Amino acid sequence: MRLFPIAAALTLAACGTAQSTQYFVLPDSQYIRPATHGSEIAVKVNLAEPLANGGLVYQTDAYHVNLAKNHLWAAPLDGALAANLSNKLNRLNPHRTFVPASRSQSSQTLKIYIEAFQGSYQGQTTISGYAQWPDGR
Template identity: 30%
Template structure:
């Protein structure tokens, strides 16, 4: 049995309060819209390749405008007053493109469907997100799986991921920043896997 943790109880109370406050109609004053922030990539890889990034696929419950909170082990709530300022899949793909471009400065990193130079080895990145939410214990949770394919569409690697990032403060802004930090960690892992795929 877990020991009584007042900090955890405080986080739970706050997150429940935030989720319930979001139940009010989105036309009421106090509605906030959020964009995922970006930071500089610290590690850069020396690799020449073309990276095609497919649209990010989301679980159905993540597709709305509201930021998702997990209230306990089974219940999730989509906020009505704390919204994504832009559709989440588009934000995630743009951040992934930017992060991979920074991590792989000699690579051509483009959205799938855009024209490519065609003279470098090609890799396609596909991502499925099953969790992208705040959690009742004060953590931001990102979970899903990714695939790397070669230029002929053959599967090179497939991996599941689960990233948990603690919130540094209370509230939705801290949650958005923690989710962005987890997404950047995932992008860095993908950059390393893309480089490794050239040697296999």
């Protein structure tokens, strides 16, 4: 009976322990300038509000998302996505050079709007958005 108060105190103390912060890196998020040089296009990523806070986002049901406080991106998500997409576009199109907007001097900008980028209660990753080419398409 004497051990019960001690066990209860230890259990409550464990609940109050702060969770350590973990940082995550988006794959292929280090920009690599291609060897071939075509006309340069800046890649600018615009994030929906919940994605711009630095934390990972998890959809808990059909209508709610949870913004992580202890699971954060190691670098700003918009910049990491701009580098990732620039790398992928450069591998697909050798006639143009895609460069993250923060590193580009080009007046030609490919605007990418990311509306969702989150894990889901259904065990899937949800990514959605759209792009606008410099000519408005």
